[in-house]
Amino acid sequence: MSLAFHTYLRSHMSLGEQDLERISMLAIPKTLQRNEMLLQQGQICRYKTFVVKGLMRIFGTLENGTERILQFSPENTWTLDPESYDHQTPASFSIAAIEQSELLLWTKPDFEILLNEIPALKSFSLKLLSHSSYSSRHRLFSSLSGSPEEKYNDFLQHYPDILNRIPLHMIAAYLGISLKTLTRIRHAQLHR
Known part of the structure; x- marks a missing residue:
């Protein structure tokens, strides 16, 4: 497991070695090359993904082929299509690497097990959701006005x-x- 990921976890929550090991054990390491897709629009988002190294983008494509980017995910951030992940429905957006990226992936069932087993991780996940919601509202207001x-x-x-x-x-x-x-x-x- 990535030392950078352990450092990230320890900087955001209090976790014992056993909890760190449990989180690490269920992670699936993945490397994407530049412009390689993690998720394509229409697929089901099956993973919660942490960016260890590199840079990702979440985007949608209009009918005329124009791309609209919703978010950038650099190192030490999480990325997914939340609606597709939560409801296990086809994704409205795609996720791709802007540069070579090293990722850690957790399946939805595995991550839910971790949330139930590790209260600190569950609490931190809720804080991330709130922060994401606030950031999205700020970005929407900025885009509109x-x-x-x-x-x-x-x-x-x-x-x-x-x-x-x-x-x-x-x-x-x-x-x-x-x-x-x-x-x-x-x-x-x-x-x-």
């Missing part, structure tokens, strides 16, 4: 550590603006 410049500045605040790892066309897809508009905004900020 912000100018392209405000959306980009908000992106810079939330993702400063991964900005240089994401291609510009993906940042534009996340912000819901054209690549041309994003290029103009960045150019204007450089010349201030």
